[in-house]
Amino acid sequence: MSIHKYLRERFFPHIWCAGCGHGTVLNGLIRAIESLGLSRNEIVMVSGIGCSSRITGYLDFHTLHTLHGRALAFATGIKLSKPELNVIVPMGDGDALAIGGNHFIHAARRNIAMTALVMNNRIYGMTGGQFSPLSGCGMTATTAPYANIDPDFDVAALATAAGASFVARTTTFHVKEMIDLIRQAILHDGFSVVEILSQCPTYFGRKNKMGGAVEMLNWYKERTTPLGSKAKQNDPSLIERGIFMQVDKPEYCSQYEKILQKAQSANSQTKE
Amino acid sequence: MPGAVRFMQGNEACVEGALYAGLEFFAGYPITPSSEIAEQLSYRLPRQGGRFIQMEDEIASMCAIIGASLTGRKVLTATSGPGFSLMQEALGFAVMAEIPCVIVNVQRGGPSTGLPTHMSQGDVNQARWGTHGDHAIIALTASNHQDVFAITVEAFNMAETFRTPVVLLFDEVVGHMRERIILPQPGELALVERLRTSVPGGVDYHPYLPREDGRLPMSDFGGVHRYNVTGLYHDMWGFPSENPKVVHGLIRHLVDKIESNVDNIARYKAYYIDDARTVLVSYGASARSALHVVESARRKGQKFGLLELQTLWPFPHDIVGEAVGRAKRVIVVEMNMGHILHEVRKALTNPSNVFLVNRLDGVFITPTDIRQALRLIEGKGI
Structure with a gap:
């Protein structure tokens, strides 16, 4: 298996810090795409702004690196314009759910067929370690020196409530699971969300005394559990991984095809 | 064969012009007084x-049309003041990434929510400088429905020619007024189609390497060329770059491709200019009242003329200087506190001859308003 063909190697080395989880996401993503046998020409990857967003530049697809929080809005224009394209939208947690929160819930509500990857490192890395809406209460960040009092979102519950028809969570420790979930999300005909917990040892780890990348990956191993496991019953503070929502419901572009047919049959009946 | 005669709103004339130009994708958000375009x-x-x-909002609308444009479609969004404010960030992205698109702003009274159903021309400078950073922009306008149609077609043509966003700055009076229009026949107005690269698949394609004529052939997303598009400064592959030479080259290119074509982009109408002693300079709905004043003055033998601007940005200083430079008096008629006034003054060697006649209360400026102001300027009292 050659995953190198998916990389724009002339643009390496990448900008991510040593120990960052985003490279693992990049690896999992291209392995999922490889396993699906998709042509590079049919994939459009749209990102916003932040550490996560740089993933698009390194990948040999049609890539669009947009504005902070707006990736899903750009992606919606691409998808509705050319529904045959496979649209994948990697975002950071602040990108997707703070500045981009409105676009996130509306893309989910429309159930437009694209795959949103939320690379959740619980911090604004590129700007130097400020807290995000996923940091959680009690955590420390460069803008929460006394401890964060902003509660966090549950991305899976939010996406499900907003109407996403495929919702999953995994981590950069569980790479095989990540590949499988991204694969299923891409195959899903509707708006799919995969939240990937991705370590930021440089800021989140350092600010919260969680150690380096290895310790943070171990934390993912020990503090997460498969959905519906007995471990969760024994320890409700564990974070669940797996597929939270998977349902068939009308997809936006398919519904628009019906509007096109309706409008065009009206056209043939009534000549202006 | 003449085209169909219709009676419609200015907003509808804009829709007709956009469809004539080949519009294929629209994203928008409801806002008065532009909503009829979306409807x-x-x-x-x-x-x-x-x-x-x-x-879900105007931010998303502007982003969605940029995405659709990258798939090879002609795209449009339409809004009004507050929505235009929200679009500024993505408009700057379209400038930087050189994405052809057309943005209609049917102006209403501002700032803020302002006067949603009333007339203003207060967004002229926002169209020029609303998004951050040095850049160039094309902004066009029109005063009647026939011209709204034609200038909308021009907007699409210029967006494709220069790979840039083009702003159509209409106003509430033109947008909502109904009047007669003759719809042009197919082929009657020239159309500029997307310039696509002839580089075959498998050969290195440079999406941001201008040809000798300055144009940059595009490749549709989904086609054989996979490339990167970013709002960061970027090299000829579209990959982010902080190299000072690359940065300098790109900002010069973005500005020069428009500013050095100011004469090609300039659209205007001159009425009775040649021997005019008093020249009115106006645009949009205000130009209708200005023309009325000029024509009634001419009937009385007074040497009045009108320069009606249709291209507001890039401002055609040389053309305006040439057209009105010999006049004894230049009167700028606009419904704001003097956006174009300053440009006209810059265009003239004697700016003290340039006066502003305006109205700021949401009420459309009438010929009587202009005449009363002229009496004051001429020292004749009210």
Whole structure:
């Protein structure tokens, strides 16, 4: 298996810090795409702004690196314009759910067929370690020196409530699971969300005394559990991984095809 | 064969012009006084296979049309003041990434929510400088429905020619007024189509390497060329770069491709200019009242003229200087506190001859308003 063909190697080395989880996401993503046998020409990857967003530049697809929080809005224009394209939208947690929160819930509500990857490192890395809406209460960040009092979102519950028809969570420790979930999300005909917990040892780890990348990956191993496991019953503070929502419901572009047919049959009946 | 004679709103004339130009994709968000454009296109576009989407806000609308443009479609959004404010960030992205698109702003009274159903021309400088950073922009306007149609077609043509966003700055009076229009026949107005690269698949394609004539052939997303598009400074592959030479080259290119074509982009109408001693300079709905004043003055033998501007940005200083430089008096008629006034003054060697006649209360400026102001300027009292 050659995953190198998916990389724009002339643009390496990448900008991510040593120990960052985003490279693992990049690896999992291209392995999922490889396993699906998709042509590079049919994939459009749209990102916003932040550490996560740089993933698009390194990948040999049609890539669009947009504005902070707006990736899903750009992606919606691409998808509705050319529904045959496979649209994948990697975002950071602040990108997707703070500045981009409105676009996130509306893309989910429309159930437009694209795959949103939320690379959740619980911090604004590129700007130097400020807290995000996923940091959680009690955590420390460069803008929460006394401890964060902003509660966090549950991305899976939010996406499900907003109407996403495929919702999953995994981590950069569980790479095989990540590949499988991204694969299923891409195959899903509707708006799919995969939240990937991705370590930021440089800021989140350092600010919260969680150690380096290895310790943070171990934390993912020990503090997460498969959905519906007995471990969760024994320890409700564990974070669940797996597929939270998977349902068939009308997809936006398919519904628009019906509007096109309706409008065009009206056209043939009534000549202006 | 002459085209169909119709009676419609200015907003509808804009829709007709956009469809004539080949519009295939619209994204928008409801806002007075532009909503009729979205309403009409939600009905018209799917009938001819085009696509319409109502987004969650104006930010998303502007982003969605940029995305659709990258797939090779001619795209439009329409809004008014507050919505235009929200679009500024993505408008700057379209400038930087050189994405052809057309943005209609049917101006209403501002700032803030202002006067949603009333007339203003207060967004002229926002169209020029609303997004951050040095850049160039094209902004066009028109005073009547026939011209709204034609200038809308021009907007699409310029967006493709210069790979840039083009702003159509209409106003509430033109947008909502109904009047007669003769719809041009297919082929009557020239159309500029997307310039696509002739580089075959497998050969290195440079999306941001201008040809000798300055144009940059595009490749549709989904096609054989996979490349990167970013709002960061970028090299000829579209990959982010902080190299000072690359940065300098790109900002010069973005500005020069428009500013050095100011004469090609300039659209205007000159009425009785040649021997005019008093020249009115106006645009949009205000130019209708200005023309009325000029024509009635001419009937009395007074040497009045009108320069009606249709291209506001890039401002055609040389053309304006040439057209009105010999006049004894230049009167700028606009419904704001003097956006174009300053440009006209810059264009003239004697700016003290340039006066502003305006109205700021949401009420459309009438010929009587202009005449009363002229009496004051001429020292004749009220």
